[in-house]
Amino acid sequence: MAPWGYSKENGPATWHKDCPIANTGVRQSPIDLITTGQTCAKYDSNLKPVIVSYPAFSEATFLNNGHSVQFQPSAGNLSELSGGPLTKKYKFEQFHFHWGNNDSEGSEHRVNGKMYPAELHLVHWNSESPNFSSFQEAVGSNDPHALCVLGFFLKVGAENASLKPITDLLSKVKNAGSSVSFPGKFDLKAVLPETLTDYYTYDGSLTTPPLAECVKWIVFKEPIEVSTAQMEAFRAVDDGHGKPITGNYRPPCPLHTRTVAASFK
Ligand SMILES: CCc1c(F)c(F)c(S(N)(=O)=O)c(F)c1F
Numbered sequence: 001m002a003p004w005g006y007s008k009e010n011g012p013a014t015w016h017k018d019c020p021i022a023n024t025g026v027r028q029s030p031i032d033l034i035t036t037g038q039t040c041a042k043y044d045s046n047l048k049p050v051i052v053s054y055p056a057f058s059e060a061t062f063l064n065n066g067h068s069v070q071f072q073p074s075a076g077n078l079s080e081l082s083g084g085p086l087t088k089k090y091k092f093e094q095f096h097f098h099w100g101n102n103d104s105e106g107s108e109h110r111v112n113g114k115m116y117p118a119e120l121h122l123v124h125w126n127s128e129s130p131n132f133s134s135f136q137e138a139v140g141s142n143d144p145h146a147l148c149v150l151g152f153f154l155k156v157g158a159e160n161a162s163l164k165p166i167t168d169l170l171s172k173v174k175n176a177g178s179s180v181s182f183p184g185k186f187d188l189k190a191v192l193p194e195t196l197t198d199y200y201t202y203d204g205s206l207t208t209p210p211l212a213e214c215v216k217w218i219v220f221k222e223p224i225e226v227s228t229a230q231m232e233a234f235r236a237v238d239d240g241h242g243k244p245i246t247g248n249y250r251p252p253c254p255l256h257t258r259t260v261a262a263s264f265k
């Protein structure tokens with residue numbers, strides 16, 4: 001079967017063929033985050049702020065893998081995540097983006113049905129588990145919280161100076177399969193909102209094949225602003241079939257018996 005993607009022929013509705021969990025899973029991601037009514041997110045006063053320790057990365061690869069662009073620091077990176085709903089310390093692995101063809105679509109998670117133009121995912125793995133000692137092992141471990149992904153919505157507004165080094169690099173990885181070593185240092189902390197206090201959290205999965213149900217999701221309420229030009233730069237990245245990636249987001253999945261917790265009222 002042709003490798004998975006986001007077109008009619010190989011998109012989310014076809015993924016079940018190679019990944020049955022796409023249709024049979026009961027904790028699939030993304031989801032629509034509903035804030036009022038029956039199945040709405042429930043305020044949990046025990047949820048603490050998320051704590052990130054992201055020293056500026058000095059060595060990293062920026063890659064267009066045909067279905068997203070991904071920033072991956074070298075193995076030595078010491079960036080860590082803890083706090084929030086987590087009981088363990090997680091190691092940073094990579095970040096990547098999901099976006100759409102216009103400003104009314106592109107994010108994977110939705111809030112009361114509303115999509116944002118893009119979503120940033122910061123991927124981490126549990127570095128204190130006795131069952132695995134690498135990211136790849138964590139993904140294959142079946143541990144319900146092997147990974148923790150921080151999701152940030154992107155909305156169109158002022159230019160984001162902290163993300164400019166990334167969006168300026170997109171033209172250098174226009175072709176699928178291309179990568180560049182990131183020039184200089186990148187300060188990821190500067191991209192994020194100051195306080196990581198207001199978020200939704202729930203148990204879910206990878207949003208791309210293998211769709212493993214091993215992710216503790218933390219999706220922040222406060223969007224990150226980027227300019228129209230920065231959004232357009234994402235839309236010029238190719239998918240490996242000579243076409244731009246114009247929508248690498250999976251539609252929302254059923255909640256089943258899951259509940260979503262909110263750290264804010
Ligand atoms: C296996 C590599 C990988 C992805 F390809 C991916 F799309 C995501 S996602 N969208 O759920 O954040 C991950 F977390 C992840 F670890």
Ligand SMILES: [Zn+2]
Nearest residue numbers: 096098121207
């Ligand atoms: Zn993602």
